[in-house]
Amino acid sequence: MTDLNGGAFFDAEFVIGHGAAPYRKGQVLHSVFAAAQSILRFLNEDPYLATDTIQINARNVFDECIRNVPKIRNGKPRLTARFITTGNYLAPKEFINAITAFEKQISDLGYFSEADIKCFGRNELTELWVSTYSGITAQLPLFGSAPLPTIAGIEEAYLVVARAVDVVANLLVAEDGSLRTQVFEENVRAYLGGDNIVNQSIAETLNSSVTSTRFPVLNNGITIVSPDIRLQGNVLHLENFQIVNGCQTSNILYENRGQYDDRVMVTLKVIETSSEDVFSELVRATNSQSKVDETQFLTLRPIIKRVEQLFNSFEGQDGRLYFERREKQYFGKEVPAIRTFNINTVAKCVASMFCHRPDLAYRYPKKMYESLSGVMFDEENKEVIFYASCLTLYRLHLYVASSNVPQNMRRFKWHILVLVCAIIAGKDKPALKSKKMEAYCQKIIDKLTKPGEHALAPFKQAVEILETLGEISDDRLKRQVVLEEMLAAIPDSTPAKKSKRAAKA
Numbered sequence: 001m002t003d004l005n006g007g008a009f010f011d012a013e014f015v016i017g018h019g020a021a022p023y024r025k026g027q028v029l030h031s032v033f034a035a036a037q038s039i040l041r042f043l044n045e046d047p048y049l050a051t052d053t054i055q056i057n058a059r060n061v062f063d064e065c066i067r068n069v070p071k072i073r074n075g076k077p078r079l080t081a082r083f084i085t086t087g088n089y090l091a092p093k094e095f096i097n098a099i100t101a102f103e104k105q106i107s108d109l110g111y112f113s114e115a116d117i118k119c120f121g122r123n124e125l126t127e128l129w130v131s132t133y134s135g136i137t138a139q140l141p142l143f144g145s146a147p148l149p150t151i152a153g154i155e156e157a158y159l160v161v162a163r164a165v166d167v168v169a170n171l172l173v174a175e176d177g178s179l180r181t182q183v184f185e186e187n188v189r190a191y192l193g194g195d196n197i198v199n200q201s202i203a204e205t206l207n208s209s210v211t212s213t214r215f216p217v218l219n220n221g222i223t224i225v226s227p228d229i230r231l232q233g234n235v236l237h238l239e240n241f242q243i244v245n246g247c248q249t250s251n252i253l254y255e256n257r258g259q260y261d262d263r264v265m266v267t268l269k270v271i272e273t274s275s276e277d278v279f280s281e282l283v284r285a286t287n288s289q290s291k292v293d294e295t296q297f298l299t300l301r302p303i304i305k306r307v308e309q310l311f312n313s314f315e316g317q318d319g320r321l322y323f324e325r326r327e328k329q330y331f332g333k334e335v336p337a338i339r340t341f342n343i344n345t346v347a348k349c350v351a352s353m354f355c356h357r358p359d360l361a362y363r364y365p366k367k368m369y370e371s372l373s374g375v376m377f378d379e380e381n382k383e384v385i386f387y388a389s390c391l392t393l394y395r396l397h398l399y400v401a402s403s404n405v406p407q408n409m410r411r412f413k414w415h416i417l418v419l420v421c422a423i424i425a426g427k428d429k430p431a432l433k434s435k436k437m438e439a440y441c442q443k444i445i446d447k448l449t450k451p452g453e454h455a456l457a458p459f460k461q462a463v464e465i466l467e468t469l470g471e472i473s474d475d476r477l478k479r480q481v482v483l484e485e486m487l488a489a490i491p492d493s494t495p496a497k498k499s500k501r502a503a504k505a
Helices: 025-044 053-067 093-109 122-134 164-172 197-207 212-218 247-255 276-286 294-300 302-312 343-353 358-363 365-376 384-401 407-425 436-448 453-468 481-488 500-504
Strands: 013-020 078-085 114-120 137-141 144-147 156-163 222-226 228-232 235-239 242-245 265-272 322-324 340-342
Touching (some): 025 053, 025 078, 025 093, 078 093, 122 302, 137 156, 156 228, 156 235, 164 247, 197 212, 197 247, 212 265, 222 235, 242 247, 242 276, 302 322, 302 384, 340 343, 340 384, 343 358, 343 365, 358 365, 358 407, 384 453, 407 453, 436 453
Parallel strands (some): 078 114, 222 265
Antiparallel strands (some): 144 156, 156 265, 222 242, 228 235
16 A cells, blocks of 8 residues: 655545346346445445455445545546446436435535546447557657637647658557558548559648648648647647548558658648547548448447458458458558458348348349348447358358359349258347347357358258249349248258147147
């Protein structure tokens, strides 16, 4: 324990965490109430009757702080409390009311200068974990800057001009000299390459002795969003920043470093916000000036980022697939095209296999998005549905390429996904949000991860079913009724239950 008898002031903060089982609203709510009462006992009970040595030691530290309040900066310690569940926490009103009531109880005690009390689910836990290895701190010397007026939802915003060499050295280059690709994670489009006509034009402007000094007025510049920015003198300090617009410009600056001098300037728009809604709005607005497929903005949804993390968790395994969340994300990398799935293909896989609308994936993608976007990309859905459906399509592509599945079956690929899913996991499909869906999808993953006869068998059965239906015209394939005929041809995996009357007989 620190000696508080000196003349200096000390910061005192008590951090308390409480974990609960995977999210079931009633159980977790009860756990929150129980944890709140436990914290109140920790703070109030005299004598404190805990038997755990860690809790007893923590109470001794707390008592020592209270006895030395004049030595604590701001006069009182701070409290940080987190109620944590590994499920998907959606902030229902019952939880908000429980947290609000607990905050009032803490405030009424008068022990703390401030109390930060929140519930965290798996999304918040994932973000915290990612932040432990992706955090970036940077300082950028500026040539000039101008603050923007007060804007709703935005803490600070500046228009700044900086030397291109400083932008590259301080913001874009990692310690090992490589490009900091993680600062483009929130950009809806990855680098399109130096051969892209627009990027060629940027490079020509940058490297020309005549036009390079005009770069800040000829180029749209870079937009940076950060949860923490500070302007001290002519130095801009950034924490965990993202380049949400200007990915192409940034990459061209990096690739051409050393070919332009320190007279070349870059304009930057720097924005501080912690609001997810404002962040998404900024990404959409700053990328609307150039042609970006509207479906790319789906990648801003939190569930899509979690899907990417799930795909990446299969690194080194036979079932390793790559989700191209951002356009051209794997450009120039040694990633097999057959293992790469962009947002459109992923959506078609899920629409076919789990929404049972292969007809929309086959011919009507626009209608598919209009009808099913809310269903497919619901925040409560299990991320595994995206991986399992893409894994099935990946296996199908391999079997067609190797002639294990006839080439003429390619036109039925979206319907085959539905059939293979039902053959492996059963026709009784759980809801996309259901915990049962995880086990349902795991049957498919277990069956198809490794190649072999066991993985090929359900595809052969699907082909046999299609062949028994005779000639299927394109017009018929666009109708939902044909899928019902296909599914009806799959034998039920479990026998029908006998009625009670029949059982008695």
